[in-house]
C-alpha cells in the first residue's frame with residue numbers, strides 16, 4: 221500500500237500561487253492520490269482548507285475540513301454564485317503564514333462543484349464554510365485573501381510577509397508533530 225505524503229506548501233514568493241488552475245477533467249487514481257496527499261498535508265499544517273495550487277498543482281480543486289465533525293470534503297471545479305450578506309472575519313492562509321487580516325466578504329454563497337468521482341453537487345454555505353469556499357476558489361484563480369482586504373491592511377500584510385521570508389524561502393513542509401501554538405487559528 222502506498223503511504224500518504226505530506227507535500228511542501230508553496231509560500232507567497234512562489235509565482236505558481238498567482239496562476240489560474242485548469243479544470244479537473246480526469247477523475248482517476250492520480251486524482252485520488254493527489255487528494256490523499258493534500259488531506260495529509262492540510263491536517264499536518266492544521267489548516268481548515270487547502271487548494272491544489274498551494275502544493276504547486278495548477279488544478280481547480282481543493283479539500284477542506286472545517287472541524288464540524290463532517291470530516292474532509294473534496295471540491296473540484298468550484299463555481300460560486302448567489303452571494304448574499306456581508307461578514308467580516310479574520311482570515312489566515314497556509315501560503316501566507318503568520319498574518320491574519322480582517323476581510324469582509326459575502327456571508328453566504330452557493331458552490332456548485334464535482335466531487336472526486338465527478339458527481340455534481342450544489343451546496344449553500346454560510347459563515348465559515350462560505351468563507352472556505354470563497355478563499356479556496358480564489359486560490360484556484362490566483363487570488364489571495366489579502367487582495368480582498370482594505371488597501372492599508374493588504375500593504376501591511378505583504379510588508380510583514382516580505383520581512384518574514386526575506387531569505388527567499390518559497391515553500392514549507394508542515395510537521396504534524398510540532399507543538400500547537402497559543403491561540404493558533406486554522407488557516408485556509
Ligand code: ZN
Pocket residue numbers: 312313314315355359408
Ligand atoms: Zn489560502
